[in-house]
Amino acid sequence: MTGLRERKRARTHAAISEAAIALFLERGFDHVSVAQVAEAAEVSKRTLFAYFPAKEDLVVHRFADHQTEAARVVRARPPGVGPLAALRDHFLDGLRNRDPITGLNDVPEIIALTRMVRETPALRTRAVHFQEDAERALAEALQETAGVPALTARLAAGQVVGTHWLLSMDNSQALAGGQSADERYAEAVADAEHAFTLLSEGLAGHLVSQLTTRATEPQRSR
Amino acid sequence: MTGLRERKRARTHAAISEAAIALFLERGFDHVSVAQVAEAAEVSKRTLFAYFPAKEDLVVHRFADHQTEAARVVRARPPGVGPLAALRDHFLDGLRNRDPITGLNDVPEIIALTRMVRETPALRTRAVHFQEDAERALAEALQETAGVPALTARLAAGQVVGTHWLLSMDNSQALAGGQSADERYAEAVADAEHAFTLLSEGLAGHLVSQLTTRATEPQRSR
DNA sequence: GTGCAAATGTATACCAGGTGCAGTAAGGGT
DNA sequence: ACCCTTACTGCACCTGGTATACATTTGCAC
Numbered sequence: 001m002t003g004l005r006e007r008k009r010a011r012t013h014a015a016i017s018e019a020a021i022a023l024f025l026e027r028g029f030d031h032v033s034v035a036q037v038a039e040a041a042e043v044s045k046r047t048l049f050a051y052f053p054a055k056e057d058l059v060v061h062r063f064a065d066h067q068t069e070a071a072r073v074v075r076a077r078p079p080g081v082g083p084l085a086a087l088r089d090h091f092l093d094g095l096r097n098r099d100p101i102t103g104l105n106d107v108p109e110i111i112a113l114t115r116m117v118r119e120t121p122a123l124r125t126r127a128v129h130f131q132e133d134a135e136r137a138l139a140e141a142l143q144e145t146a147g148v149p150a151l152t153a154r155l156a157a158g159q160v161v162g163t164h165w166l167l168s169m170d171n172s173q174a175l176a177g178g179q180s181a182d183e184r185y186a187e188a189v190a191d192a193e194h195a196f197t198l199l200s201e202g203l204a205g206h207l208v209s210q211l212t213t214r215a216t217e218p219q220r221s222r
Numbered sequence: 223m224t225g226l227r228e229r230k231r232a233r234t235h236a237a238i239s240e241a242a243i244a245l246f247l248e249r250g251f252d253h254v255s256v257a258q259v260a261e262a263a264e265v266s267k268r269t270l271f272a273y274f275p276a277k278e279d280l281v282v283h284r285f286a287d288h289q290t291e292a293a294r295v296v297r298a299r300p301p302g303v304g305p306l307a308a309l310r311d312h313f314l315d316g317l318r319n320r321d322p323i324t325g326l327n328d329v330p331e332i333i334a335l336t337r338m339v340r341e342t343p344a345l346r347t348r349a350v351h352f353q354e355d356a357e358r359a360l361a362e363a364l365q366e367t368a369g370v371p372a373l374t375a376r377l378a379a380g381q382v383v384g385t386h387w388l389l390s391m392d393n394s395q396a397l398a399g400g401q402s403a404d405e406r407y408a409e410a411v412a413d414a415e416h417a418f419t420l421l422s423e424g425l426a427g428h429l430v431s432q433l434t435t436r437a438t439e440p441q442r443s444r
Numbered sequence: 445g446t447g448c449a450a451a452t453g454t455a456t457a458c459c460a461g462g463t464g465c466a467g468t469a470a471g472g473g474t
Numbered sequence: 475a476c477c478c479t480t481a482c483t484g485c486a487c488c489t490g491g492t493a494t495a496c497a498t499t500t501g502c503a504c
Contacts (some may be wrong), residue, residue: 005471005480012481033460044483049462083429125347146429151392155417156425158388162380170373195377202424203378207305207368230500231452255489266454271491 020058056126071137088196103171242280278348293359325393
């Protein structure tokens with residue numbers, strides 16, 4: 001099943017990424033060249049790019065594993081549970097388990113890493129890019145399992161993924177500010193519950209005034 | 223007030239951008255180098271970068287004008303009108319007026335341009351980046367004028383901006399597929415109204431099942 | 445008008461990310 | 475032992491973007 005080749009490949013992959021992250025954390029993403037990473041990992045620049053399509057991926061490839069997480073959660077939810085409830089509970093589980101993806105993990109290296117992602121535009125951009133895939137996958141899952149039109153599914157997926165991201169960033173920022181995960185936990189839960197409630201119940205009840213309709217349709221002025 | 227210098231600067235700015243867009247539309251964004259753009263615009267490469275911080279901005283700088291549009295709409299809404307209603311009506315106005323930002327403008331060059339932005343990853347990425355600013359501005363506006371907590375404002379801003387983007391892309395795609403703006407209009411309006419209703423009323427009523435709570439709190443497994 | 449400081453533009457060289465190519469070493473199935 | 479696929483390397487090359495040092499224009503005070 002797992003031949004020597006595969007194992008070796010996996011080890012090289014990890015070795016390069018680790019060397020890269022160590023250097024990045026030490027000197028900053030922008031102040032380390034891929035050539036230096038390659039040298040530190042004892043690989044040629046060409047080989048590095050055979051493992052990672054871009055410099056940013058040396059860091060952000062870990063996010064790729066979570067691309068389909070939301071979609072899987074929705075598909076795997078027990079019968080009778082709404083997709084939103086499943087997603088909310090999954091996120092709350094993540095908080096409880098200090099899953100790094102929720103931003104609520106205070107292992108120093110994780111803190112430093114998420115901070116770097118937050119503060120380095122190129123990395124944030126790349127991370128956001130992965131979310132588009134997550135959105136697509138989630139939209140599909142919603143459409144197939146929740147019997148909902150495509151447009152609704154895509155809108156909902158965008159909102160869920162966006163919410164997830166915002167919550168994670170907030171947590172990670174709080175931890176970067178010195179709070180421990182345990183200290184932050186209660187607020188993280190409260191924020192998450194608030195966010196998912198908002199998703200579920202809509203903005204109308206929370207933005208004070210309601211949706212009102214216009215008295216007259218204005219003319220088209222072209 | 224507007225000295226000769228400023229006017230000349232504005233003209234150069236426009237000239238470079240136009241030369242760039244013409245070339246990009248002709249040969250594709252990735253197959254034109256900035257050096258070629260500079261040559262076509264009869265400027266040095268260095269000067270080009272004095273006007274545009276990055277290659278992508280040669281195209282997407284037009285989006286920058288709309289960065290604060292949502293925020294302005296919210297701030298400028300007449301008393302008694304909810305922020306969401308103001309945003310929805312503004313978007314519907316945009317559709318009616320075939321505002322390019324809504325994606326519902328079938329002037330050939332605009333279609334080609336939005337298609338290029340949609341299909342070129344670098345451009346999409348850059349455009350998305352501008353939305354972050356839009357989100358921040360809108361969040362501020364919501365917080366200040368709708369008396370809502372910061373977290374709520376930021377979540378709402380993200381959802382609104384994301385919705386706006388999705389609707390625009392859908393319209394632009396439909397038009398790229400050959401539909402005229404007039405043909406697409408009715409569906410564009412229906413989609414927009416559906417999307418804003420979703421925002422207002424929440425997902426609960428639309429994803430079939432409601433938010434349910436768990437019977438027992440699972441143990442934390444760390 | 446004249447002259448000058450500031451702004452603007454240019455040429456050139458340079459750096460870093462990323463790719464194409466041609467060749468070499470090494471697994472692994474037969 | 476065989477060969478073939480795969481992995482890796484070095485090197486040249488392209489492109490986006492920046493630094494430096496120099497030339498030109500322009501607004502403006504006089």
